[in-house]
Amino acid sequence: MEINDIIRLMQAVSEHDLTSFRLEEGDVKLSIKKEKEIVTVTGNTGAAAQVTTGGLCQQDAKPEGAADGRIEGPEAEICSDKVIFSPLVGTFYNASTPDGEPFVKAGDCVKKGQVLGIIEAMKLMNEIECDYDGVVEAVLVGNESVVEYGQPLFRIR
Known part of the structure; x- marks a missing residue:
């Protein structure tokens, strides 16, 4: 096959x-x-957000960081099927420098080809580009997080 x-x-x-x-x-x-799954996420502010995942899912795929509140975005249901996945294993960075502004935040408008983040693998910096035009619905990983191949990084609506 x-x-x-x-x-x-x-x-x-x-x-x-x-x-x-x-x-x-x-x-x-x-x-x-x-499958559809509802995960309740509580951040440092104590506010809860519900994340609904749907569509064709990878086996046992859940938003990384859901347990420690690293998911950014409005406190509303996330229902987009436009997901940006990690193309490789490495360390995710949301900015080009440690003190720099993040490339994107939840609510930002993005264009196809726009850089969303960087994944460092074996001392090589790999830019993660957006595959869609739209709005960042959620950032599913935190800065300097270790990411796996195929792990969801961003949801775009």
Whole structure:
């Protein structure tokens, strides 16, 4: 099974509002689930925000930093399916210098190709660019956080 076949299956699951799909073909086993989850996040201010994740999810994917309140954004339901994922493992930086202003914050308007952050991997700085035009709905990781490949970094609406 090729990656294009998997992508077509994911699109079909999404288009037909299926909640799960399982395929076994020879030694290949594929399971796709569409879930919604509500996570209550409490920040340093004591205010609570609800984060709703939906769409085709990576297995056990949850916003990094949800437990310690690093998610920025309005205290409203986050329902965008436009997510920027980490393309590699490394350390995430939200600004070009330690004392600099963050590239983006929740509520900022962004354009496709705009730099959202930097991931340092093996002493190389890799710019993370926006894939969409829109507004930053949430920043899902904190500055200087270690991120994994495929980890959600930003939600754009």
